[in-house]
Amino acid sequence: MTLDDAYANAPYIEGAxxxxxxxxAEAAAYRQRMSLAGKARLGVMYGHGTRQAMDLFLPDGVPEGLVVFVHGGYWLKFDRSDWSHLAEGAVRRGWAVAMPSYDLCPRVRIGDIVRQVADAVTVVAHEVEGPLRLAGHSAGxxxxxxxxxxxxLPDDVRGRLARVMPISPVADLAPLMQTSMNRDLKIxxxxxxxxxxxxxxxxxxPVTVWVGADERPAFVDQAKGLATAWGCDCVVEPGRHHFDVIDGLADPENAMVTRLLE
Structure with missing residues (x-):
């Protein structure tokens, strides 16, 4: 028996x-608006590969600090260009927001991606001063x-971590060995x-795990399991599934943004 269905989100989300x-579309519109305002630095390289680049969105005035958002997609798909609009909540509250892309499996292994994203955070942390907050969705x-x-992370960068928010994280990789995705993930x-x-x-x-109450049971279990293992908070947001649980990041008044920045 495989666990493909347990980790399949789209079949259980209306209009997936x-x-x-x-x-x-929303991300492209946000990038255009921020670029016209002179508040976007797009395609900032942090490594040598074409995907080892990030976009940085800046608030008015001196940033309060830096938020880095890391996208999901089972380490197999998507890039930074799909999520730019999610920077708006933190940017409107005075924070700089960086969004990196990274190489995907099977070209690299998951451990390689961890090191790439660490490089991205290190590079942008040396450009934006202040506290550092990390958020990521699913594989992110x-x-x-x-x-x-x-x-x-290097000690000087890690010492600035003020909040980490894994959203619907895959916190234990073992179950994915029993999915067809492992042909490419090679876990x-x-x-x-x-x-x-x-x-x-x-x-x-400080860590706050966040997950939607309407997500697949495997993701709720993963989120709660991480919170239990680490003794940290776990917010189970009512009425949210795996695809819309991140929507709150675009709203400066949303509880998710407030918790990330508190």
């Missing part, structure tokens, strides 16, 4: 096919959870142990 083009939730752990036992935040000690920085 409409979400990716909507995300892309896994990545920011890993970045919160000792030894992943093995060693990677499960090395790259599963739920199997590691609490990182000693």
């Amino acid at each position: 096919a409409d979400y990716p083009p909507r995300w892309a 939730g896994h990545l920011v959870a890993r970045l919160s752990e000792p030894g992943v 093995d036992e060693a990677e499960v142990l090395a790259e599963s935040p739920m199997r590691h000690a609490a990182p000693g920085v």
Whole structure:
């Protein structure tokens, strides 16, 4: 028996096919608006590959600090250009927001992606001063959870971490070994142990796990499991599923943005 259905979101979300083009359109409109205002730095390179680049959105005045949002897609799809509009909530509250792309599996392994995103955070943290807050969705939730752990970010950068918010994270990679995605992810036992935040000690920085109440049970279990393992808060937001649980990031008054920035 495989776990493909347990980790399949689209079949259980009404109008699922409409979400990716909507995300892309809203993100493109936001980038255009911020570029015209002189508040966007697009395609900032942090590595040598074409996907090792990020977009940085700036508020009016000196930033209060830096938020980095890491996208999901099971480490297999999407890039920074699909999520730009989600920067608006933090930007309107005075924060700079960076959104990196990264290389995808099967070209690289999940551990390689962790190191790439750590490089991205390190580069942009040296450009924007102040406290650092990380948020990521799904596979991105896994990545920011890993970045919160000792030894992943340089000490001077990690010392600025004020909040980490894994949203609907995949915190234990072991179940994905039983899905057809593993043909491309190539997760093995060693990677499960090395790259599963739920199997590691609490990182000693403020963490809030967030998940939608209407998500697939596997994702609710993963979120609650991470919160239990790390002894941190877990917010289960009513009426939200895996695709719309991130919508609140675009609203400066939303509870998700408030918790991320508090």
